[in-house]
Amino acid sequence: MKAGRRSPAEADAAALEELWRLGARPEEPMLLDNWFRCPGEAQARRLANLLQVAGLAPELAPPDEEGEPWEVAATVEVRPVAGAVAAMRADLEAAARSAGAEYDGWEAEPPGSF
Numbered sequence: 001m002k003a004g005r006r007s008p009a010e011a012d013a014a015a016l017e018e019l020w021r022l023g024a025r026p027e028e029p030m031l032l033d034n035w036f037r038c039p040g041e042a043q044a045r046r047l048a049n050l051l052q053v054a055g056l057a058p059e060l061a062p063p064d065e066e067g068e069p070w071e072v073a074a075t076v077e078v079r080p081v082a083g084a085v086a087a088m089r090a091d092l093e094a095a096a097r098s099a100g101a102e103y104d105g106w107e108a109e110p111p112g113s114f
Helices: 007-019 041-051 082-099
Strands: 029-039 060-061 070-077 101-108
Touching: 007 082, 007 101, 029 041, 029 082, 041 060, 041 070, 041 082, 070 082, 082 101
Parallel strands: none
Antiparallel strands: 029 070, 029 101, 060 070
């Protein structure tokens, strides 16, 4: 389930409601996969360093074709509630801005789907 292109708060709320409908429990932390787009390798590596300092294990993916952005992914364990997800989003957006990158949202597997 991916938080889409509405306002961040609306997208997060809709995605959380769907996760709850599918069995996620607000009191149990979940793994949320977060995505970033970076205009170049330097920004991707800068972002990866910031995420590592924050205790995450980012993965970098170079573009398939010249001119496309680099992608960075990082998984965060968080309770699936609005406040926790909003705080996560704010921290990751700040890291992305600091590195010259763009935060592209998060997604999570529904409970029991893996």
